[in-house]
Amino acid sequence: MDARTPDCPRCGYDQSGEVVRWTESCPLQGKCPECGLEFAWADVLLPERSRLTWMYEHKRDWSPALGRAMRTLANLALPWRFWARVTLAHEVRPWRALWFAVLIIGGVWFVTGVLGTLGIWAIGRHYPYYLTANNFAEAWVWPVMNTVGVGLRVANIGPLSFALNIEHWGAAVFLVVGFWVGMPAVLCLLSTTRQISAVRGAHIARAACYAALPLAAIALPRLLMNVEILINAAQNPPGRWQALSWLVRHGSTPLGVASAAWTLLWWWFTISRGLRLAPAWLVFGLLCTCSVLLSLVLLVSLGTVPVQWILAF
Ligand SMILES: [Zn+2]
Numbered sequence: 620m621d622a623r624t625p626d627c628p629r630c631g632y633d634q635s636g637e638v639v640r641w642t643e644s645c646p647l648q649g650k651c652p653e654c655g656l657e658f659a660w661a662d663v664l665l666p667e668r669s670r671l672t673w674m675y676e677h678k679r680d681w682s683p684a685l686g687r688a689m690r691t692l693a694n695l696a697l698p699w700r701f702w703a704r705v706t707l708a709h710e711v712r713p714w715r716a717l718w719f720a721v722l723i724i725g726g727v728w729f730v731t732g733v734l735g736t737l738g739i740w741a742i743g744r745h746y747p748y749y750l751t752a753n754n755f756a757e758a759w760v761w762p763v764m765n766t767v768g769v770g771l772r773v774a775n776i777g778p779l780s781f782a783l784n785i786e787h788w789g790a791a792v793f794l795v796v797g798f799w800v801g802m803p804a805v806l807c808l809l810s811t812t813r814q815i816s817a818v819r820g821a822h823i824a825r826a827a828c829y830a831a832l833p834l835a836a837i838a839l840p841r842l843l844m845n846v847e848i849l850i851n852a853a854q855n856p857p858g859r860w861q862a863l864s865w866l867v868r869h870g871s872t873p874l875g876v877a878s879a880a881w882t883l884l885w886w887w888f889t890i891s892r893g894l895r896l897a898p899a900w901l902v903f904g905l906l907c908t909c910s911v912l913l914s915l916v917l918l919v920s921l922g923t924v925p926v927q928w929i930l931a932f
Contacts, residue, residue: 625663627651628707629894630810630817634663654817656895662708669710676715676825683722691719695829698885702892713824720828727835727842732759734845741852753779758845762838771921785921788837791875793921795833797914798882803827805909809902816896826889833878840867840874883907 625634632653650657662668670677675691678684694701735758743750753766756779764773764781774781803823809816810823843863851858886906891899 625660627653627656628658628663629656629819629822630654631819632817654814656707658708662706669708671704671709674705674709675719676712677710678715681718688719688722692723692832695832696881698881698888699892702888705893707822707893707895711819711821711825713821713828716825716828720831723832724835727838728759728762731762731838731842731845734842734849735759735761738845738848738852741849742857745852745855745857756781761841783921789872789875790918791879792837793918794879794911794914795882797917798886798910799827799830799834801910801913802830802886802906805906809905816894816902818894818896822894826886826893830882830885833882836874836878840871843867 625638626632627634630651630653632651634649634651637649637652645660647660648657649660649663673687673690673694675684675687678687694704736755739749739754739758757764757766760781761784763784765784766779766781771783771785772780773783803826806816806818806823806826807820810818810820844867847860847863851860887899887903890896890903890906896902
């Protein structure tokens with residue numbers, strides 16, 4: 620048997636003292652004296668029980684492994700299913716979770732950038748003046764920044780100047796970002812001050828990594844637009860196909876609402892089923908209140924209305 624320190628799966632409290640007290644028989648169930656979590660001793664003592672074959676986090680090497688990534692993503696899409704399969708006893712590897720989030724979000728953004736670059740080249744065959752450094756740079760940063768100068772000016776890099784592209788950001792994006800920052804931050808605070816929510820930092824870090832996944836959705840409308848631009852510009856004369864821009868026009872709001880809904884569901888099931896915090900409604904309510912306030916601050920300080928107000932002067 621692989622030796623492993625018997626720690627509480629939720630708060631990490633060392634259970635060795637409890638094991639020492641076993642003299643005649645070994646109990647099947649244990650209870651953490653620190654956070655009150657009830658667990659099976661087998662989960663704590665046998666590490667081979669704590670890995671899942673479909674989960675990207677539990678992969679041994681750092682290769683991309685697309686199949687495993689897709690299976691992980693499919694489980695994450697329905698947070699209640701994810702947390703029905705992943706328990707506190709399963710191994711937590713936050714750096715792997717971060718690598719997974721970077722691969723998914725970076726992958727969508729990378730494909731968007733490549734398609735955008737190809738599209739600009741294709742348009743340039745018809746209209747050479749379109750081949751500017753600004754346009755090529757914008758293809759890679761469009762979901763958050765543009766070079767037209769709408770929004771708050773954030774950076775001048777050589778001849779290029781970038782502005783935050785927030786005129787296209789719906790309120791849902793601010794909610795996703797507010798929750799992404801707010802929920803883990805308040806959970807960390809609660810963990811150090813309140814026994815009812817004593818949770819290892821690794822659990823919070825992992826949940827925060829997966830909570831960032833809707834950021835991949837921000838780039839999706841642009842990805843579809845770039846496909847349409849590329850197909851139209853590749854024809855001579857340029858084509859006028861508009862099915863994808865129709866989809867983006869009508870699909871962006873539902874996509875934003877879905878991202879916001881997933882964010883709420885993700886944190887609810889993380890707190891109630893994943894971390895088994897009780898009373899779950901109280902912890903969730905407290906975390907939500909702080910995160911909604913943060914989202915509102917972001918919306919009011921960076922959102923569309925103040926930007927138009929600033930531009931008016
Ligand atoms: Zn504990």
